[in-house]
Amino acid sequence: MGFIASFLIVYGVAGVVLGVAFAIAIGRCIHHQRRSQVAAYARSPSASPDAMREGFALLRGEVGADDAAPDAAVIAVEIPGGGQSVPGATPGTWDTRARAFSLRLPSGAAVRVEPASGRLTLDTTFVPASRGGAFIYRSEVRPGDAIYIAGSVRREIDPSAAGKGYRDAAQAWVLRAPAHGNLCVSSDTVIAHHARRARFHRAWAVALGAALTALHLGLFRAFHADVLGALGPAGDVGVGPAGGIGIGPAALALFFVGAVALAYRTLAEQTSPWTELRVERPRTA
Numbered sequence: 001m002g003f004i005a006s007f008l009i010v011y012g013v014a015g016v017v018l019g020v021a022f023a024i025a026i027g028r029c030i031h032h033q034r035r036s037q038v039a040a041y042a043r044s045p046s047a048s049p050d051a052m053r054e055g056f057a058l059l060r061g062e063v064g065a066d067d068a069a070p071d072a073a074v075i076a077v078e079i080p081g082g083g084q085s086v087p088g089a090t091p092g093t094w095d096t097r098a099r100a101f102s103l104r105l106p107s108g109a110a111v112r113v114e115p116a117s118g119r120l121t122l123d124t125t126f127v128p129a130s131r132g133g134a135f136i137y138r139s140e141v142r143p144g145d146a147i148y149i150a151g152s153v154r155r156e157i158d159p160s161a162a163g164k165g166y167r168d169a170a171q172a173w174v175l176r177a178p179a180h181g182n183l184c185v186s187s188d189t190v191i192a193h194h195a196r197r198a199r200f201h202r203a204w205a206v207a208l209g210a211a212l213t214a215l216h217l218g219l220f221r222a223f224h225a226d227v228l229g230a231l232g233p234a235g236d237v238g239v240g241p242a243g244g245i246g247i248g249p250a251a252l253a254l255f256f257v258g259a260v261a262l263a264y265r266t267l268a269e270q271t272s273p274w275t276e277l278r279v280e281r282p283r284t285a
Contacts, residue, residue: 006244007227010220014253018212021261025205028268029198034058035150035186036194042105049109056178058150058191059111064102065143074101075115075141075185077122078131096120103149103175111173112158113149119177124187141185148186152178193273200271204264211260219249 001009039057041047065074078095098115105111126137141147158172177183186194216224223245 001244001247001250003244006223006250009250009253010216010223010245013257014212014215014220017261018208018215018257021264022205022208022212025201025208025264029201029205032194032198032201035184036191036198038148039153041107041109045106045108047105047107049107052109052153052173054154055152056150057153058148059103059105059153059175060146060148061103061105061111063141063143063145063147064104064110070143073097073140073142074099074113075120075122077126077139078129079126079137081128081135081137096122101143103147109173111153111175113151113175113183115183116177119182121182121184123184123190148188148191149175149183150186151175151183196273200268204268208260208264211256215253215256219253220245 034056035058037058038060041049041051041053042057042059042061063074065072075098076096096117098117098120100112100114103111103113122139122141124139126139129136129138131138152175154174154176155171156174158170175183
């Protein structure tokens with residue numbers, strides 16, 4: 001094959017395409033690992049409260065509420081599910097109600113959770129219910145529930161506790177939505193799904209990395225040597241162009257890269273434990 005075609009196959013298909021798939025696998029692995037790994041200070045009763053740090057974290061603990069409404073849900077989400085319409089309701093809207101609550105970690109430390117309007121995700125099980133004659137899906141978080149919640153942990157002044165003075169104001173740990181993203185509440189089942197997805201993408205990252213290494217240090221090693229040799233020791237073009245790769249290696253590379261990339265994408269979609277829910281919102285005139 002000619003040099004240009006060989007260059008496109010080696011560095012374009014076997015380099016860029018396979019490299020992008022490798023990067024995606026690593027990124028997805030990190031994402032799911034982040035969503036399934038509880039912070040060290042929130043894992044066991046023996047963890048020291050002094051180990052708590054600011055930053056993004058996944059916490060697990062028991063929900064507590066203020067004395068004003070000790071039994072009311074701290075988070076409630078309702079999704080219209082069809083059936084009879086509710087007078088005055090807008091189709092496709094989610095009804096979300098949330099108020100601040102405390103999260104008691106296994107160590108006994110308490111974190112104040114401050115849900116922000118429009119920046120809350122309830123990644124858990126929804127159950128069918130009815131409201132005003134309409135069929136809905138509902139999910140609630142109540143005091144006493146054990147939950148996982150991911151967000152940004154910060155140290156802030158606690159207005160409910162008095163310090164010794166202006167310079168010694170009482171502080172508390174507060175969990176809010178991260179700068180870019182939502183405060184996410186999850187169940188045990190969802191966390192287990194994230195852990196399995198992290199292992200799935202990690203295995204594919206290893207496989208794709210091995211494929212990259214095998215192709216470029218094995219099948220295309222001579223072509224790389226020719227290209228580097230043609231550039232010369234100072235980066236100048238040499239006396240002649242580098243040679244191309246054979247038809248056989250080129251066909252093998254195209255088939256291998258296409259098969260691996262397609263298999264990764266197909267298996268990622270088929271083994272996903274989540275079903276995408278699309279809500280059609282009415283168009284405004």
